[in-house]
Amino acid sequence: xxxxxxxxxxxxxxxxxxxxxxxxxxxxxxxxxxxxxxxxxxxxxxxxxxxxxxxxxxxxxxxxxxxxxxxxxxxxxxxxxxxxxxxxxxxxxxxxxxxxxxxxxxxxxxxxxxxxxxxxxxxxxxxxxxxxxxxxxxxxxxxxxxxxxxxxxxxxxxxxxxxxxxxxxxxxxxxxxxxxxxxxxxxxxxxxxxxxxxxxxxxxxxxxxxxxxxxxxxxxxxxxxxxxxxxxxxxxxxxxxxxxxxxxxxxxxxxxxxxxxxxxxxxxxxxxxxxxxxxxxxxxxxxxxxxxxxxxxxxxxxxxxxxxxxxxxxxxxxxxxxxxxxxxxxxxxxxxxxxxxxxxxxxxxxxxxxxxxxxxxxxxxxxxxxxxxxxxxxxxxxxxxxx
Amino acid sequence: xxxxxxxxxxxxxxxxxxxxxxxxxxxxxxxxxxxxxxxxxxxxxxxxxxxxxxxxxxxxxxxxxxxxxxxxxxxxxxxxxxxxxxxxxxxxxxxxxxxxxxxxxxxxxxxxxxxxxxxxxxxxxxxxxxxxxxxxxxxxxxxxxxxxxxxxxxxxxxxxxxxxxxxxxxxxxxxxxxxxxxxxxxxxxxxxxxxxxxxxxxxxxxxxxxxxxxxxxxxxxxxxxxxxxxxxxxxxxxxxxxxxxxxxxxxxxxxxxxxxxxxxxxxxxxxxxxxxxxxxxxxxxxxxxxxxxxxxxxxxxxxxxxxxxxxxxxxxxxxxxxxxxxxxxxxxxxxxxxxxxxxxxxxxxxxxxxxxxxxxxxxxxxxxxxxxxxxxxxxxxxxxxxx
Numbered sequence: 001x002x003x004x005x006x007x008x009x010x011x012x013x014x015x016x017x018x019x020x021x022x023x024x025x026x027x028x029x030x031x032x033x034x035x036x037x038x039x040x041x042x043x044x045x046x047x048x049x050x051x052x053x054x055x056x057x058x059x060x061x062x063x064x065x066x067x068x069x070x071x072x073x074x075x076x077x078x079x080x081x082x083x084x085x086x087x088x089x090x091x092x093x094x095x096x097x098x099x100x101x102x103x104x105x106x107x108x109x110x111x112x113x114x115x116x117x118x119x120x121x122x123x124x125x126x127x128x129x130x131x132x133x134x135x136x137x138x139x140x141x142x143x144x145x146x147x148x149x150x151x152x153x154x155x156x157x158x159x160x161x162x163x164x165x166x167x168x169x170x171x172x173x174x175x176x177x178x179x180x181x182x183x184x185x186x187x188x189x190x191x192x193x194x195x196x197x198x199x200x201x202x203x204x205x206x207x208x209x210x211x212x213x214x215x216x217x218x219x220x221x222x223x224x225x226x227x228x229x230x231x232x233x234x235x236x237x238x239x240x241x242x243x244x245x246x247x248x249x250x251x252x253x254x255x256x257x258x259x260x261x262x263x264x265x266x267x268x269x270x271x272x273x274x275x276x277x278x279x280x281x282x283x284x285x286x287x288x289x290x291x292x293x294x295x296x297x298x299x300x301x302x303x304x305x306x307x308x309x310x311x312x313x314x315x316x317x318x319x320x321x322x323x324x325x326x327x328x329x330x331x332x333x334x335x336x337x338x339x340x341x342x343x344x345x346x347x348x349x350x351x352x353x354x355x356x357x358x359x360x361x362x363x364x365x366x367x368x369x370x371x372x373x374x375x376x377x378x379x380x381x382x383x384x385x386x387x
Numbered sequence: 388x389x390x391x392x393x394x395x396x397x398x399x400x401x402x403x404x405x406x407x408x409x410x411x412x413x414x415x416x417x418x419x420x421x422x423x424x425x426x427x428x429x430x431x432x433x434x435x436x437x438x439x440x441x442x443x444x445x446x447x448x449x450x451x452x453x454x455x456x457x458x459x460x461x462x463x464x465x466x467x468x469x470x471x472x473x474x475x476x477x478x479x480x481x482x483x484x485x486x487x488x489x490x491x492x493x494x495x496x497x498x499x500x501x502x503x504x505x506x507x508x509x510x511x512x513x514x515x516x517x518x519x520x521x522x523x524x525x526x527x528x529x530x531x532x533x534x535x536x537x538x539x540x541x542x543x544x545x546x547x548x549x550x551x552x553x554x555x556x557x558x559x560x561x562x563x564x565x566x567x568x569x570x571x572x573x574x575x576x577x578x579x580x581x582x583x584x585x586x587x588x589x590x591x592x593x594x595x596x597x598x599x600x601x602x603x604x605x606x607x608x609x610x611x612x613x614x615x616x617x618x619x620x621x622x623x624x625x626x627x628x629x630x631x632x633x634x635x636x637x638x639x640x641x642x643x644x645x646x647x648x649x650x651x652x653x654x655x656x657x658x659x660x661x662x663x664x665x666x667x668x669x670x671x672x673x674x675x676x677x678x679x680x681x682x683x684x685x686x687x688x689x690x691x692x693x694x695x696x697x698x699x700x701x702x703x704x705x706x707x708x709x710x711x712x713x714x715x716x717x718x719x720x721x722x723x724x725x726x727x728x729x730x731x732x733x734x735x736x737x738x739x740x741x742x743x744x745x746x747x748x749x750x751x752x753x754x755x756x757x758x759x760x761x762x763x764x765x766x767x768x769x770x771x772x773x774x
Contacts, residue, residue: 001562001626003402008395014643015390175388207623208607209630216599223595236594239388243596243643252639256401256630 001207001256008250010144011170014243018172019054022091022132025170029130030088032059034081036102037093038066042136045180051093051134061085066094069151069158069272069279070101075115079108082129089130092168095189096140096279100148102131103166118161119150125163133171137181138241139189139280141196141249143171151273156355158273159363173246175239183229187337188280190225190241194218194330195264195283196248202294202302202371205258214253215309220244222310222333229337261365263374264290267382269364270356277346284339285346288331289385294372295323302371303327343386353383388594388643395637397531398557401630405559406441409478409519412557416517417475419446421468423489424480425453429523432567438480438521448472453481456538456545456659456666457488462502466495469516476517479555482576483527483666487535489518490553505548506537512550520558524568525628526576526667528583528636530558538660543742545660546750560633562626570616574724575667577612577628581605581717582651582670583635589681589689589758592645601640602696607631609697609720616724648752650761651677654769656751657743664733671726672733675718676772681759682710689758690714730773740770 013021026033033055035048042048043064052060063078082090082105092102106128108115118125135143142148147162181189201214220240227237247253254260267290268282295303300323307313307326315322331341340346357379360367367374374382400408413420420442422435429435439447450465469477469492479489493515495502505512522530529535534549568576588601607627614624634640641647654677655669682690687710694700694713702709718728727733744766747754754761761769 001401001623001630003404005401005408006399012393014388014392017390021392207630208610208627209603209634212603212606213600216596216603219599220595236388239643240595243388243594247596256626 002205002258004255006251006255007164008144008167008252009164010167012144012173012246013170014173016174016176018174019050019134022051022054022172023056026055026058026089026132029169031057032085032087033061034063034078034085034087034090034105035060035093036063036066036078036090036098036105038064038068038098041180042093045177047134047136047177048093051091055091061087066098066101068097069276070097072104072116072119072150072152075101075104075108075150078105079115082109087129089132091132091134093134093136095135095137096142099133099135099142099168100140100150102133103146103148104150104161105129106131107161107163107166116152119159122161122163125161125166128163128165131166131168133168135171135173135242136177137185137189138178138238138245139192141193141245141247143168143173144246145249147249149269156273157359157363158269173242175242176235178238178242179233179235181232183232183338185278186228186232187225187339188278188284189245190221190280190337191284191287191334191339192280193221193241193245193248195287197253198287199260199262199265200254200257201306202299203258203260204371207256210253210255210257211305213247217244217247217253218310225337259369261367261369263367263370266360266364266367267356267379270359271343271348274352274356275346275348277348281339281346284334285341285343285386286382288327288334289382291327291330292385293374293378293382294370295327296372299371350384350387353380356383389592389645391642393638393642394551395531395554395639396551397554399531399560399633400557401560403561403563405561406437406521409438409441409559410443413442413445413476413519416556418444419472419474420448421450421465421472421474421477421492422447422480423450423453423465423477423485423492425451425485428567429480432564434521434523434564435480438478442478448474453485453488455484456663457484459503459506459537459539462488462491462495462537465492466502469496474516476519478519478521480521480523482522482524483529486520486522486529486555487527487537489520490533490535491537491548492516493518494548494550494553503539506546509548509550512548512553515550515552518553518555520555522558522560522629523564524572524576525565525625525632526579528580528632528634530555530560531633532636534636536656543660544746544750545656560629562629563622565625565629566620566622568619570619570725572665573615573619574612574726575665575671576632577608577667577724578671578674578721578726579667580608580628580632580635582674584640585674586647586649586652587641587644588693589686590645590647591758594643597640597642597644598692600634604631604634604640605697612724646756648754648756650754650757653747653751653754654743654766657746658730658735660746661739661743662733662735664735668726668733671721672728672730672773673769675714675721676769678714678717679772680761680765680769681757682714683759686758737771737774740767743770
């Protein structure tokens with residue numbers, strides 16, 4: 001087992017009654033909040049009003065318009081508002097994009113230079129505004145981690161920032177809120193969760209505890225995403241997905257494992273940096289092709305383990321057959337919840353593939369450390385197979 | 388899924404190199420430490436010296452002699468030393484007993500009355516000294532929770548105290564340290580971990596994520612405890628057990644579940660309050676008898692699930708057969724690692740059974756809420772069956 005450090009300072013509060021605890025959770029942090037959100041869905045659903053009503057005595061400064069794949073321009077504008085208004089903390093109401101943006105804003109508030117510097121160099125992240133997250137969508141796990149992904153359109157870069165003090169102070173997760181999420185985003189969120197787990201599960205060294213934790217989260221997603229897509233009001237399915245999302249990125253699933261360079265995320269971030277595709281949909285396309293690229297005699301046992309422990313394959317069928325079948329089960333799972341099989345369906349062409357491969361090499365973790373090492377040619381091979 | 392709150396503020400630091408981080412972790416908390424430990428094993432193994440060497444510039448005040456099933460008298464004496472010496476924090480070096488005691492001492496330091504009050508009434512727990520835990524034994528999970536169990540010999544009570552601010556600030560877990568733990572305590576620790584999981588797994592309402600997490604921890608213990616007992620230096624087995632222990636009591640395994648009154652712990656604490664038996668050994672005796680008492684048409688599916696997902700039983704054998712077999716697998720597992728099957732082997736007679744049943748009724752959580760409700764007669768039935 002490898003050395004590791006697990007630090008999960010966020011108070012994770014689940015349930016239909018969770019907002020009742022919002023006021024007491026923020027009490028020690030001040031009286032003025034930036035309330036951050038995206039489009040109109042949290043307005044239309046009434047959630048925004050419920051959040052503000054749960055903060056009596058707190059002056060709320062609205063900041064709307066955080067986009068999917070949140071942009072550094074929005075972060076910069078929000079940092080300025082936080083400073084102009086001297087807010088004490090941030091209440092981020094939304095899915096991964098809003099929560100991710102809140103982290104860059106929280107750190108940007110105390111940073112003298114441009115917030116993009118913090119994305120390029122995490123050592124520049126110092127103090128941060130306290131963040132309180134009200135989750136609407138099961139996907140990124142941003143409610144229980146200290147990281148965020150920000151897009152810079154000017155440079156066509158989509159990169160992450162992260163630091164332990166960017167964990168929300170508390171996250172408020174009411175699965176019933178997610179019943180208004182449309183099927184497409186429900187499915188894309190599920191693919192994002194699956195990918196988070198795969199990125200930590202498919203590494204050279206794991207253990208029985210971390211594998212079991214990963215498989216528990218995967219089974220919850222594989223069994224419940226189709227139910228939530230079929231019936232948006234299936235609260236049990238919504239609950240399972242939200243719980244699965246929260247544990248996806250927090251470090252719990254990788255305890256004692258060898259490190260992972262998160263290859264599918266590295267490649268997908270390039271796709272959604274060049275084309276404004278939904279992150280989870282991009283992952284659903286890339287992941288089975290990454291699996292096919294990665295499958296060899298050395299990696300087959302782990303793919304077969306996925307097949308047996310998550311997709312219920314019969315171990316008697318043997319490692320080789322089960323490994324291949326597990327990959328097809330994964331692809332079928334994504335397709336079954338309405339996600340694309342090809343980049344063409346997402347209107348992505350091969351125009352920027354060379355640049356993407358270059359970016360992965362330049363900015364992402366070294367993919368030479370992936371479950372099967374991937375070089376620049378390998379990234380191109382995966383991208384081309386995904387077209 | 389039930390509402391829940393998960394708050395895990397401890398920095399959990401695993402690895403052979405973990406003590407390298409002790410000094411930086413304590414730096415912000417002061418320059419004078421109470422170093423708390425039990426018998427001579429941490430002295431003989433050299434661990435105590437290594438801990439002190441890892442704290443340059445910190446004045447260490449030794450407090451030795453914390454006993455298994457730690458006594459309130461020791462807590463009182465240690466509180467006095469902490470006050471007389473004006474220590475800034477506690478470094479607890481040991482297994483569950485030392486870590487549990489550190490929590491009562493930490494809270495007792497700031498409490499004006501007698502420390503036993505805090506055990507009897509958790510609402511009296513206020514501020515607490517910061518705790519840093521150096522773990523030697525995989526068992527109680529005290530390194531990653533905010534609770535402790537303290538024995539009052541004068542009143543023959545063994546009760547727990549708990550509060551969120553009693554979580555250690557950081558816990559340092561080097562599995563190689565546990566290679567010096569004798570077979571008996573290794574086995575008893577494994578039984579303690581299994582029982583922690585059972586107490587949360589066998590409740591009326593669970594979910595796929597919490598069940599999967601529980602089963603991952605159980606498999607790790609069932610597969611690795613025999614290896615660690617057979618070969619104390621099996622580092623992989625020691626690592627799996629330590630990791631399993633850390634997640635046993637922190638709340639992670641019960642996310643979204645209906646609450647549990649921890650029946651086996653309620654009964655076992657009575658046994659070890661009246662007779663100085665090893666907690667885990669008492670649990671190994673009680674647990675299979677509690678399972679047999681609890682097995683009925685309603686509870687059988689969950690016992691069968693344990694059989695299939697942890698002991699590898701064939702689901703085709705059917706729920707009833709697998710439920711019965713899972714109970715026997717559990718009993719055989721405990722016996723296979725050298726733990727007793729009867730209270731008689733622990734020199735426990737039926738002399739105090741009536742008092743024990745009364746205490747459970749009076750001081751423990753209501754066992755009417757157990758997986759199968761247990762009344763006073765039921766406690767007696769389980770105790771008598773265990774003789």
